[in-house]
Structure formats: C-alpha cells, structure tokens
Amino acid sequence: MAAAAEFIKGNEPYAAQFGDKKSLVISPRKCVAIVTCMDGRLDPAAHLGLKEGDAAVIRNAGGLVSEALRSLIISQRLLGTREVAVFHHTDCGMLHFNTPQLRNIVKDAAPGDADIAARIDAIDFHEFSDVEESIKKDVEWLKEQPLIPEDIAITGWVYEVETGKVRQVV
Amino acid sequence: MAAAAEFIKGNEPYAAQFGDKKSLVISPRKCVAIVTCMDGRLDPAAHLGLKEGDAAVIRNAGGLVSEALRSLIISQRLLGTREVAVFHHTDCGMLHFNTPQLRNIVKDAAPGDADIAARIDAIDFHEFSDVEESIKKDVEWLKEQPLIPEDIAITGWVYEVETGKVRQVV
Structure with missing residues (x-):
C-alpha cells in the first residue's frame, strides 16, 4: 500500500490551507456536471480552471455517459446542475x-x-476506435435519454494529452 | 451553456504551461486507482497531493465501487494498478x-x-445513511469481488468537507 501510505502526508498542506473552503455548499456553483475519463494524466479541475465547488465531476474508463446516468440524475434532480460537458481524450486506453x-x-x-x-x-x-466519434455518440446518447430533461445543455469535448488543450466537438 | 463557454478560457493558462506533461504515460505512476464521489467540493488531486500521471481517478455519486468495477478491471489488468483507495466524504449527497x-x-x-x-x-x-459504514461495506464488496485479484491492496477513507482532511477507516 505504498500509495495509500503517502495520502496523509500528501493531504497535510491542503488541509492546512483549507480556509474558507469549509463554507462550500453541495450544489455546484457553475451548475455543470463534467463526465470524463479516469486516466491519471487528466486533472479536470486544473485543465479547465475550475475551483472546488464549481462542478460535479464524474470519471470512469473512457468517460462513458451511460455508466454516469445514475450520477447525472442525482446531479440534475437534487443538486441543480443544468449542463453536462462530456470529455474524451486522445491516447485513451479505450482505443488500445x-x-x-x-x-x-x-x-x-x-x-x-x-x-x-x-x-x-x-x-x-x-472500448472505442475513434475519439471524436465516441464523443458524438455519447452526446447523442444523452440527448436521447428520456431521464435527462430536454432543457439540459449538453456539449462534447476532446482533451489532448499531448498539448493540455481542450477543444469542443459538439 | 454558461459553464462550457468558459472552458476554453479556463484551459488557456494550463495549456500554456503544459511543458513536460506531454511525456506522461498511460499507466499511473503510483499504481493506484482512487474511487471517490463526484461532489464538486472534492478535488482529489489537490487534497491528496497528487500530480498528473500519478493515479487513476474514478468518480461517481457517492464513490460507489460496484459502479467502478469495469474501470477497475481495465486499470488493473491493462494499466498495472495494484492498489484501490476508496474515499467517501462527510455531508455527501447520498446521505440526504x-x-x-x-x-x-x-x-x-x-x-x-x-x-x-x-x-x-x-x-x-x-444512497447510504452512515459514511463510515458505507466505506466499510464498499471495501468489503471489493475484497469479495472475484474479478479483483486477491493481491490488490484495498483501503477505505473518509474525506471531510469541513476540514479538508482525509482519514483512513479501513
């Protein structure tokens, strides 16, 4: 448990400077849920310039939206999110x-x-064989999903692990 | 799409300083997968002192391990992770x-x-009614899951949204 053994030490500087983050509330400030991949190279908060409290972040292998449905329903119906932004990324394990x-x-x-x-x-x-196609397919799946309200805004993005840039696909 | 409209701008400083992160590889450096909640108040990389490339991060409503199984199998069998650290947190939506x-x-x-x-x-x-019980239950579920190899180290943790601190439960 080499990694777990380091968590307490890794957490100390963060907790020491926690400050007014203790007053953050459960509903995301920007009313958005982000669905993205579990890939260790991705740090969605950092690469989107988000702060704690801004957005719900759902992550799984590939950034698969069907597996995120339970979480999205909770986020929309109980926590007030009105947008979903789906990110897949270049060199994803799902391509390999x-x-x-x-x-x-x-x-x-x-x-x-x-x-x-x-x-x-x-x-x-x-798995998927083309990251732009997989984003389009997942956004389409969400738009056709009866449990996602029709007025939820849905966008699809690619994150580039080679450049750190994001680009909107749909 | 107020939040999505800000992503390009939010991404610019990150991409501008991307530097040697372009040489990161797909397998997590610390050989660990973290399962945690989608809650917007959580920034797992920040509160565990992790850098890009260190750990796979799986997030869903509550930090539910059964929903993370597909991702964990990919992470263990294809990307070489040997530990799972499960985090649930105080004031989780799943309690409410x-x-x-x-x-x-x-x-x-x-x-x-x-x-x-x-x-x-x-x-x-x-949903769950006690965060420590839910962590114990999820760790037990993983330990008994036949598709998770027996030599995978599994730990269970609580993150406190009131203090920014993590503590190990199991």
Whole structure:
C-alpha cells in the first residue's frame, strides 16, 4: 500500500490551507456536471480552471455517459446542475484494446474458473476506435435519454494529452 | 451553456504551461486507482497531493465501487494498478435522500409517462445513511469481488468537507 501510505502526508498542506473552503455548499456553483475519463494524466479541475465547488465531476474508463446516468440524475434532480460537458481524450486506453482481449486476459489468469469466466463475459468494456466519434455518440446518447430533461445543455469535448488543450466537438 | 463557454478560457493558462506533461504515460505512476464521489467540493488531486500521471481517478455519486468495477478491471489488468483507495466524504449527497424520493421527483416531473416511470424505477441510487459504514461495506464488496485479484491492496477513507482532511477507516 505504498500509495495509500503517502495520502496523509500528501493531504497535510491542503488541509492546512483549507480556509474558507469549509463554507462550500453541495450544489455546484457553475451548475455543470463534467463526465470524463479516469486516466491519471487528466486533472479536470486544473485543465479547465475550475475551483472546488464549481462542478460535479464524474470519471470512469473512457468517460462513458451511460455508466454516469445514475450520477447525472442525482446531479440534475437534487443538486441543480443544468449542463453536462462530456470529455474524451486522445491516447485513451479505450482505443488500445477490445472487450474479447480483456476477457481473455482475465480468464487466462484463472484457468478453469467458470465463475470468473461467466462474470467477465457479462461485462462490456465499451472500448472505442475513434475519439471524436465516441464523443458524438455519447452526446447523442444523452440527448436521447428520456431521464435527462430536454432543457439540459449538453456539449462534447476532446482533451489532448499531448498539448493540455481542450477543444469542443459538439 | 454558461459553464462550457468558459472552458476554453479556463484551459488557456494550463495549456500554456503544459511543458513536460506531454511525456506522461498511460499507466499511473503510483499504481493506484482512487474511487471517490463526484461532489464538486472534492478535488482529489489537490487534497491528496497528487500530480498528473500519478493515479487513476474514478468518480461517481457517492464513490460507489460496484459502479467502478469495469474501470477497475481495465486499470488493473491493462494499466498495472495494484492498489484501490476508496474515499467517501462527510455531508455527501447520498446521505440526504433515498431512492423512492428521487424516483418520485422524476415521475412527478413527467406525470403519466409510463416509459419514464419504468426507467427510473429500474435504477437503484445506492444512497447510504452512515459514511463510515458505507466505506466499510464498499471495501468489503471489493475484497469479495472475484474479478479483483486477491493481491490488490484495498483501503477505505473518509474525506471531510469541513476540514479538508482525509482519514483512513479501513
């Protein structure tokens, strides 16, 4: 647990300068929810110039919106967000594998284990082959999703891990 | 789209000082995946002293590990992470509502719409009533999950929105 062992020390400077952040409220100030990838190279607050309290941030492998639906409903219906901004990024891990390959990796690590085989075969990893197409597809999915109110503004973006820049796709 | 309109401007200082971050690689340097809440008051990189490239960060409403499973498998089997650190936090939105209430809010906004009623009734929002109990439960769920290798180190933490401090629970 090398990383976890460093968290207390890593947290000390932040807590020492916490100051008036203690008065932040639960509803995001900018009324926006951001959906983006879990990739360690991304720091959404830093690369969008956001401060604590500004935006809800949902992250998963790829920045998959269907997996974010539960969170988005909570964010919209209970916390007052009125926008969703979806970010995918260049060199995403989702571009570098496919579901059958990953299922085989897991099954090869537990040969003959029928329970593990059944569990991994039940998961679609939602890889994609083109980041702009995947953004368009995810924005379209959200716009057609009956549980997302029609007046929620939805935009789609690419973050470039090579330049640190964001660009709007849709 | 007031928030989205500010992203390009908010991104400029970051991209201008991007420098050697362009050489970061896809696998997290600290071999750790962090699961935490989408809450806008949380800035996991800042409050753990992490830099870009250090850790995969998965965020959803509450920091629910079952919803993070797809991402964790990708992170462990393809990107080499060997630890999971789960963070829930004080004053979480998940403490302030329950699934039947939220379903009613959505149904009341679309009276008589059977499609919306069926869709929202199919979603469990996974609220909880005690943050330390919810952390213990989520860590236990991960430890018992057959698709998570047994040698993955798993820790559970609370982040305090009142102080900016983290504390380990399990």
